[in-house]
Amino acid sequence: xxxxxxxxxIHLLPEEPTQASRFGxxxxxxxxxxxxxxxxxxxxLLTSGGEARPTDIARRLGVAHATAIxxxxxxxxxGLAVAKPYRGVFLTEAGESLxxxxxxxxxxxxxxxxxxxxxxxxxESDAEGIEHHVSDTTLAxxxxxxxxx
Amino acid sequence: xxxxxxxxxIHLLPEEPTQASRFGxxxxxxxxxxxxxxxxxxxxLLTSGGEARPTDIARRLGVAHATAIxxxxxxxxxGLAVAKPYRGVFLTEAGESLxxxxxxxxxxxxxxxxxxxxxxxxxESDAEGIEHHVSDTTLAxxxxxxxxx
DNA sequence: CTCGGAATGTAGCCTAGGCTACATTCTGTC
DNA sequence: GACAGAATGTAGCCTAGGCTACATTCCGAG
Numbered sequence: 001x002x003x004x005x006x007x008x009x010i011h012l013l014p015e016e017p018t019q020a021s022r023f024g025x026x027x028x029x030x031x032x033x034x035x036x037x038x039x040x041x042x043x044x045l046l047t048s049g050g051e052a053r054p055t056d057i058a059r060r061l062g063v064a065h066a067t068a069i070x071x072x073x074x075x076x077x078x079g080l081a082v083a084k085p086y087r088g089v090f091l092t093e094a095g096e097s098l099x100x101x102x103x104x105x106x107x108x109x110x111x112x113x114x115x116x117x118x119x120x121x122x123x124e125s126d127a128e129g130i131e132h133h134v135s136d137t138t139l140a141x142x143x144x145x146x147x148x149x
Numbered sequence: 150x151x152x153x154x155x156x157x158x159i160h161l162l163p164e165e166p167t168q169a170s171r172f173g174x175x176x177x178x179x180x181x182x183x184x185x186x187x188x189x190x191x192x193x194l195l196t197s198g199g200e201a202r203p204t205d206i207a208r209r210l211g212v213a214h215a216t217a218i219x220x221x222x223x224x225x226x227x228g229l230a231v232a233k234p235y236r237g238v239f240l241t242e243a244g245e246s247l248x249x250x251x252x253x254x255x256x257x258x259x260x261x262x263x264x265x266x267x268x269x270x271x272x273e274s275d276a277e278g279i280e281h282h283v284s285d286t287t288l289a290x291x292x293x294x295x296x297x298x
Numbered sequence: 299c300t301c302g303g304a305a306t307g308t309a310g311c312c313t314a315g316g317c318t319a320c321a322t323t324c325t326g327t328c
Numbered sequence: 329g330a331c332a333g334a335a336t337g338t339a340g341c342c343t344a345g346g347c348t349a350c351a352t353t354c355c356g357a358g
Contacts, residue, residue, distance in 0.1 A: 183344085212347090215347075216346055223344085235353065
């Protein structure tokens with residue numbers, strides 16, 4: 001998945017007013033956001049409840065269980081999760097570390113939103129969408145701001 | 150999806166355990182992001198160059214021209230744009246007003262990122278993805294922060 | 299005024315992410 | 329220990345957003 005769009009770089013787009021690259025990047029980043037949500041949620045379920053069942057996942061994400069199962073299949077293909085039929089879902093090393101990074105990023109984003117005066121409800125809600133588009137550079141800047149404030 | 154205007158209501162999502170709504174909202178908001186980009190870009194092209202041709206749009210967005218044309222079809226279906234074959238693309242009232250709102254929001258998001266110390270390049274780049282997930286509430290908070298700072 | 303190249307449009311294919319409907323497996327209760 | 333109901337899995341369909349390949353239309357040189 002990370003291929004096609006990734007190497008459609010600036011080279012093909014000569015003297016564009018610095019815009020195509022931006023759009024393209026935003027679009028690419030969007031891919032994988034769903035997997036991140038799944039991994040984060042599964043990690044939550046595993047650490048808190050001890051179990052991550054497709055039905056729970058589906059309910060928490062507000063999708064049909066079939067959709068969740070299909071996406072879990074993708075997680076497996078991507079090497080982020082493992083699951084045997086009728087057993088729960090578990091994360092691989094890669095999955096766990098991704099979950100950790102996602103969770104940390106989420107926290108920073110929410111904190112930053114709160115810090116600039118966004119109400120709690122909106123901060124939590126919007127962060128869910130925003131976090132997938134926050135680059136490492138921006139994330140670092142957020143952290144710095146929060147620390148220095 | 151026709152509610153690009155910001156009312157992606159909670160009403161559709163019953164009493165899910167406080168989390169599905171968040172995820173669902175982020176997901177829903179994501180729909181329409183592409184149309185917003187198109188409308189914004191078309192508006193730019195029209196006001197600056199005077200013309201918005203499918204090929205230009207495709208190049209600026211980094212997609213194949215066929216993709217751009219297909220999406221322009223969607224814009225027409227959504228009542229945001231009009232276009233006759235081999236003539237350029239133009240925005241309807243709705244399209245123009247959406248473009249204006251998108252542009253304004255984009256500016257606020259970029260300014261906020263800069264204000265908290267995000268480098269210019271990253272701010273411009275990340276804003277492109279982030280802006281589509283910024284609710285009116287959060288946008289208002291951003292504006293307030295920028296004014297009071 | 300014609301003709302070739304660029305722009306535009308069309309067709310068909312692919313994946314991701316949704317859904318419903320149906321089939322299968324598990325499991326708690328009697 | 330059987331069985332109903334819940335959980336799980338499978339199949340097939342849909343739309344959005346991408347692509348390539350091909351067809352059509354436009355337009356500027358000559």
